[in-house]
Amino acid sequence: MMNIKRVISTIEKNYIAENLKKGERVDGRGLWEYRKVNISHDVIASAEGSAQVDLGETKIITGIKYDVGEPFSDLPDEGVCTIMAELLPLASPLFERGPPDEQSIELARVVDRGIRHADCVQTKKLCIKENEAVYIIFVDMFVLNYAGNLIDAGGISALTALISSRIPEGEWKDGTLEWTGKYLNGKDIIKELPLVLTYGKIGDSIFLDPNLPEELVSDGSISISVTKDKIVSIQKSGSATFSIDEIKELTERSMELGKEIREKLDLWQYVVDK
Amino acid sequence: MENDDLESEELDEFESEETDREIVVPGEVLTEDVEHFNPGRGTILNKERTKIIALNIGLKQIKKNYINVIPLRGFYTPRPGDKVIALVIDKNPVKYKLDINAKDTAILKPKNAVRRGKIKALRGGAPGSRRMEAEEFDIGDILVAKIISADRLNMPELTLVGKYLGKKEDGIVISIDPPKIPRIIGRNGSMIKLLKNLTKCNIFVTQNGRIWIKGENIEYERLLIDAINKIETEAHTVGLTDRMSQYIENEKQKRGIK
Amino acid sequence: MPLIINDVYPEKLFREDGKRLDGRENNELRPIKMEVGVLSNADGSAYLEWGNNKIYAAVYGPREVHPHHLAKPDRGILRVFYRMATFSVFERKRPAPGRREKEISMIITDCIEPVLFLELYPGTAFEVFIEVMDADGGTRCASTTVAALALADAGVPMRSLVSSVAVGKIDGQLITDLSGIEDKAGEADLPCAITWFNDELSLLQFDGDMSLDELNESLSNARKALEKIHQIQSDALKRKYTSILEEVKEGDD
Numbered sequence: 158m159m160n161i162k163r164v165i166s167t168i169e170k171n172y173i174a175e176n177l178k179k180g181e182r183v184d185g186r187g188l189w190e191y192r193k194v195n196i197s198h199d200v201i202a203s204a205e206g207s208a209q210v211d212l213g214e215t216k217i218i219t220g221i222k223y224d225v226g227e228p229f230s231d232l233p234d235e236g237v238c239t240i241m242a243e244l245l246p247l248a249s250p251l252f253e254r255g256p257p258d259e260q261s262i263e264l265a266r267v268v269d270r271g272i273r274h275a276d277c278v279q280t281k282k283l284c285i286k287e288n289e290a291v292y293i294i295f296v297d298m299f300v301l302n303y304a305g306n307l308i309d310a311g312g313i314s315a316l317t318a319l320i321s322s323r324i325p326e327g328e329w330k331d332g333t334l335e336w337t338g339k340y341l342n343g344k345d346i347i348k349e350l351p352l353v354l355t356y357g358k359i360g361d362s363i364f365l366d367p368n369l370p371e372e373l374v375s376d377g378s379i380s381i382s383v384t385k386d387k388i389v390s391i392q393k394s395g396s397a398t399f400s401i402d403e404i405k406e407l408t409e410r411s412m413e414l415g416k417e418i419r420e421k422l423d424l425w426q427y428v429v430d431k
Numbered sequence: 432m433e434n435d436d437l438e439s440e441e442l443d444e445f446e447s448e449e450t451d452r453e454i455v456v457p458g459e460v461l462t463e464d465v466e467h468f469n470p471g472r473g474t475i476l477n478k479e480r481t482k483i484i485a486l487n488i489g490l491k492q493i494k495k496n497y498i499n500v501i502p503l504r505g506f507y508t509p510r511p512g513d514k515v516i517a518l519v520i521d522k523n524p525v526k527y528k529l530d531i532n533a534k535d536t537a538i539l540k541p542k543n544a545v546r547r548g549k550i551k552a553l554r555g556g557a558p559g560s561r562r563m564e565a566e567e568f569d570i571g572d573i574l575v576a577k578i579i580s581a582d583r584l585n586m587p588e589l590t591l592v593g594k595y596l597g598k599k600e601d602g603i604v605i606s607i608d609p610p611k612i613p614r615i616i617g618r619n620g621s622m623i624k625l626l627k628n629l630t631k632c633n634i635f636v637t638q639n640g641r642i643w644i645k646g647e648n649i650e651y652e653r654l655l656i657d658a659i660n661k662i663e664t665e666a667h668t669v670g671l672t673d674r675m676s677q678y679i680e681n682e683k684q685k686r687g688i689k
Numbered sequence: 690m691p692l693i694i695n696d697v698y699p700e701k702l703f704r705e706d707g708k709r710l711d712g713r714e715n716n717e718l719r720p721i722k723m724e725v726g727v728l729s730n731a732d733g734s735a736y737l738e739w740g741n742n743k744i745y746a747a748v749y750g751p752r753e754v755h756p757h758h759l760a761k762p763d764r765g766i767l768r769v770f771y772r773m774a775t776f777s778v779f780e781r782k783r784p785a786p787g788r789r790e791k792e793i794s795m796i797i798t799d800c801i802e803p804v805l806f807l808e809l810y811p812g813t814a815f816e817v818f819i820e821v822m823d824a825d826g827g828t829r830c831a832s833t834t835v836a837a838l839a840l841a842d843a844g845v846p847m848r849s850l851v852s853s854v855a856v857g858k859i860d861g862q863l864i865t866d867l868s869g870i871e872d873k874a875g876e877a878d879l880p881c882a883i884t885w886f887n888d889e890l891s892l893l894q895f896d897g898d899m900s901l902d903e904l905n906e907s908l909s910n911a912r913k914a915l916e917k918i919h920q921i922q923s924d925a926l927k928r929k930y931t932s933i934l935e936e937v938k939e940g941d942d
Contacts, residue, residue, distance in 0.1 A: 167571040204776035220776025247747040327693040458849025504844030534751035
């Protein structure tokens, strides 16, 4: 479509909206269809885990780094997993340099909540010595190209990076931290596989996986995170409103779609040997 | 709607026999025979005046005794007389500001934003005097305009006075690399005619890399968009017009469009 | 608290068989792969893998300058922003740009500027964003190399490309293209770059100790390596188009 500027043309808005009413999308997809997904794991040698996900033209690379530190006082036997996102100025003429803005914070938080509430990262296993030393896992998402729906791409890349991680195993010996000579891998760290699905809304039309023009023209969106049997997180954003029936329909659809996609992606294939 | 303002020189570049299919990169030596050849478009003489060097990534072309480089990539530089597709991004009582896919924002003054065919007799004016009524636009409107002036000191200025100019009420605009625009038009308009006939779409192509299209239905429009993307990717090849004809027919069959 | 495994520098930087730790000869380059047009939004883009280095470069421009007071009325400006991802190094790097990144950004800007015709674009800026996703020695050289590629991909007129490499000395021997370990544990590091249109150095830094003879020899070695790198850059630029020409030819046959 026309090069992205801060202002979207009215005719493009109308074109997208009118066609959506007929169930048509400009790129030929169905209303509940994802763009092509490409996943590569273990792409960064310096990171303890990593993944690049391409969702259509949206590209995100996520890297895992670890540190060892003191636990939070209210969770003395649990490790910490912290998720951050950067919308690199590379990725779009709409992104400026500087500290994370609202959009990058929202990306990080939505992905974080989907993972946190799904009992995905086994934080109890990330404890080396209660009250003394726990793993701090940094999940850093870097957006290389913004072509709509950073959240779903981010979610898959964060999950794949965690699954493909290989972290040195530490033990507490006589008050000091030592290496056991072994590693923890994705099977130790991850239990559930939550997936986040984002829907755009324009007028009364709702559709999965907005591409860039659709996203810029949307009145709002809703992201729903699901595991194989639970809804774990919902985030509505933008000025669009959703009826209760619409929410019911979307959550049900998300559970179904979630199952299909989880099977298709088969993320456990990205576990690396210890 | 025709695009008859583009110089026929430009239209020939990609398809002409004088254009090599040799791809050159910035800094590449095109010739050391400075006796016989002169530096043309997209080239420069080195400091010692012993070599002609390419400035851009492009196709090497020898025309008479000029060596040119037809750029394959580049950004749009506004020139007076160019037709452009402009997006209104701001407005105030004295002017509109528009994005024309160039480094500078363009302006449109109300006096140049006149409604076609609407002429109002001035009350109390001299007999026969008329005033064109200016049309009002909103942010987000797409206008087909012509550049009146573009220089280093001032923002490019646009006018809507002219044939085929004015606001677009529907359709959609797509963007391609500006250097590839001549390929969409083709020699003597051959490519654009082909596209129009085979996809039954209205197409308007402008210098700033933007193309307005409107078809009978979304199937045709999608096909046209895919065809345009294919032309953009293969602009530097030969036999493109025939290949596009084949491509569109094949796709029509594959997609079940008549 | 320290990390569980620490970044250890080996004692010797040469193996028993006389080769470097990664199996290379003294003047051998690491494997280098380059590709252009990899990011759809940028005006021009390129990706490079150089040993374990993985670097993206994207160009936007000419466009408005922010903040506005940096704009020059009589010419355009070039701004290069070199950043490293948090996970690109052994110990996680803080997200905010540090002094080293700012210094390198400036050096690369100065290095590339001579090939551009900035006087043709008054009041605007060309911005080059370099993101190092994985680092393993010589990132400023690799970054300069990929940045030049991205500018060419954007169709920005250039007098020529710019190529860059680091040469140096480890365990008393002169080598070309220092890896991460060699950079950290070696005796001298000399990153440099050539602007091909005038055959001169536009980036030159040196840290360590070398004799005059060693310095001269290093610069000659650098030149040979730079020619190879230049060839890889040209091939990457052309390949985007020649591959299509071939495809089309095959289609016709």
